[in-house]
Amino acid sequence: MTGLKMNASAMKILAISAVCGLVGACGAPFAAKTDPQSPLTERIQGLVDANREYPRWADFPSAPTDVPDAGVIAAQVAGLDQTGEALNRSAAAIDWTLNDDPEAYASEIRRRVEGARMSVDTARTAAEVEAFARSLRERSEPPPPIDPR
Numbered sequence: 001m002t003g004l005k006m007n008a009s010a011m012k013i014l015a016i017s018a019v020c021g022l023v024g025a026c027g028a029p030f031a032a033k034t035d036p037q038s039p040l041t042e043r044i045q046g047l048v049d050a051n052r053e054y055p056r057w058a059d060f061p062s063a064p065t066d067v068p069d070a071g072v073i074a075a076q077v078a079g080l081d082q083t084g085e086a087l088n089r090s091a092a093a094i095d096w097t098l099n100d101d102p103e104a105y106a107s108e109i110r111r112r113v114e115g116a117r118m119s120v121d122t123a124r125t126a127a128e129v130e131a132f133a134r135s136l137r138e139r140s141e142p143p144p145p146i147d148p149r
Helices: 001-027 041-050 070-091 100-117 120-139
Strands: none
Touching: none
């Protein structure tokens, strides 16, 4: 036998012995005895006796009544599958141009942005934004330190 086969058989023996140990430990889980000298024995036994019937079937919620039947669910799944296939076809039909040279793409975008005319409202808005940012920076300066006298 090679070392690998010996290790495999040893692992099987270990797994079987672990399962047997667990089954043996679960043999009598409810046969535990309480210490009759303990001051909590009566309280514990009272709680056990009071809850011996729990859970009852009446304590479980009833089955839902507004569940759609299997045909409706199957139709909804088929509709989702068709929508997904249509989306995949649409995505496959897109002419992706991002595989080109990134520098050429960036320069083309810069050329298009620089070529666009800026309206007076946009220029005014940009100036207002800068003035607002300047006022925030001025307000955010910390006060002078307090003299520790």
